[in-house]
Amino acid sequence: MHDAAIAALSDLLGDRLVTTRADRELHGQNETYYPLTLPDAVAYPESTEEVSAILKICNEHLCPVVAYGAASSLEGQHLAVRGGISLDMNRMNKLLKVNAEDLNAVVQPGLTRLTLNEELRATGLFFPVDPGADASIGGMTATRASGTTAVRYGTMRENILAMEAVLADGTIVRTGSQARKSATGYDLTHLLVGSEGTLAIITELTVRLQGQPEAISAATCRFDSVEDAVNCVILTIQSGLPMARIELLDQNMVKGFNKYANAGLPETPHLFLEFHGTPAGVAEQSETFGAIAEDFGAQDFKTATKTEDRNALWAMRHKAHYASAALGDGGHLMTTDVCVPISRLAEAVTQSQEAAGRYGLCVTIVGHVGDGNFHCGISLDPTNDEELKRGKAFSAELNELALRVGGTVSGEHGIGVGKQAYMEAEHGSALIMMRAIKTALDPKNILNPGKMLPSNA
Structure with a gap:
């Protein structure tokens, strides 16, 4: 416990400095497999000046400070892994x-x-x-x-x-x-x-x-294989078609949607798409994509222009995390993402599926594949050490694959706790610059310590 800092913050904030078990547990939870990680206290600032005063106190007393928003991060960025203050920013919401x-x-x-x-x-x-x-x-x-x-x-x-x-x-x-x-x-x-x-x-x-676009149209289509779907995406991007969204769902992800949301989709790889522009432009984009997709064996190409139909499609897509978890017995999920050059996307996705089979894991693949980024949801029980070990081994192989083909170990989820071990492999001697910047701006290491940069030890 950082008693001196907490006492000073209590004087500053009054009842907006909270140390109850319930509040600390709320701020110690996460959406993935990391264990419950309790801060020592939760602070609720309402202005920039209060944030400044909080940091002055914490800097003086060497008390860690971890910013907290919606807690939707997937690599534990908001967890107070070294205790200290969870700085809840939700009252600064205007x-x-x-x-x-x-x-x-x-x-x-x-x-x-x-x-x-x-x-x-x-x-x-x-x-x-x-x-x-x-x-x-x-x-x-x-x-x-x-x-x-x-x-x-x-x-x-x-x-x-x-x-x-x-x-x-x-x-x-x-x-x-x-x-x-x-x-x-x-x-x-x-x-x-x-x-x-x-x-x-x-x-x-x-x-x-x-x-706001004058016209919006969503679409779906399915393929016999992930490779066909990904190659369709690659040609679409290389053709310069101005896609607003182009999302890949592999057969396991579709199975998850069917189980979680009764989607009723054929359990084969799908693309979910959206086109933005003028009515004529959207119609032309849709027609051009349909012709490209046909060359890769696409089936059931369907469009939707009604707002409620489009919203339903993307609401389902946005539940991918929970749909992936639904495939496992315990509803737990380890998530990981990588981003690769678009020309290596088909290779990376198919090798990821092969690796999941070798490790005996139920893995979904869903991705913003228009920019080479895809996510893997690994259904597992985090209390099962052997299963967790296989999940981490799969994630490690995926990270190494991404780096080998010229990509990055995360295109979206970030580093947080889970991917620090790959920072040196990806950035090499540039870590020297990163550490120098961290030391210059935060010499006492109170801001989210234990995150992003691997230990020098």
Whole structure:
């Protein structure tokens, strides 16, 4: 316990510094296989100035601070693995300003993406990054989230213009601007995007917005093999077709949807798609994709233009995590993701399926394959040491495969606790720079310690 820090924070925050077992357990849970990890206390700041005051106290007393948003991260980024303070940002959840003419908005980090888009609806604009979960904008920024629409609109990296953040010693800084580009100084905004709360605590963000498409059409089709589906995706991307979403589901993932949501789909690989643009443009995109898909043996190519039909399709897709877990006896899941060059995607996916068979694991594959990113959901019992060992061995083989073909060990989930062991293999001597930046900005190592960077020991 960090008693001195907790006492000082209690004086500062009053009843917004909580040490009850129930609150600590809530903030120690996660969506995947990591064990319950309790912080010593939970703080609920309501302003940037309070975040600054909290960090000054924690820095003085060497007390760890871990930012907490929607807790939807899949590599344990929000877990207080060394105790300390869980900094719950959910009371800082306002849409501060919409600059419609400049296509951006200023938001607080606790605002979730669905709430943001609800508040933007009357403006004709929307925030495009869609990781599936109703994640907080701050958490999405800290983990450099992407999702189903990244193939067209980019990841959080491309959709953050500026931010306000608080350094470990309490210093408040602002980075970036509303301008669409800048040639001044180091790009500190994008240094903090994806830093997983290890360099600063984000307290305000300026995000890019997009105009609502005039027309939207969703589609589905199925294939005899994953290889046919992936090769269809590759040719679609190489042809320059402006897909808004293009998602792969392997046969196990479809089986999971049928079990979890009574989807009634034939249990073969599927693609879920979406087209954005003018009515004529959407019709042309759909027709062109249909012709490409036919060359790879696609069947049952169906389109949907009604909002309720499209929403139902993507609501099902966004439940992939739970549908994957439903295939296992205990409903537990280990998740992992990689991203590979589009030309090596078919190879990576098929080798992943072969590896799952060798390890005797039930694995689903679902992915934002338009940018080479795919996810594997491994159904297992985390209390079964032998099963957990096989799951980790499968994940290790997948990571090594991604690096071997010129990819990365994570295109979306990030590093957190689970993938630190691969940072040196992927980044080599660049880790020296990363550690130097961490030491410069957080010399006492209070910001999310034990995450991202592997130990020097």
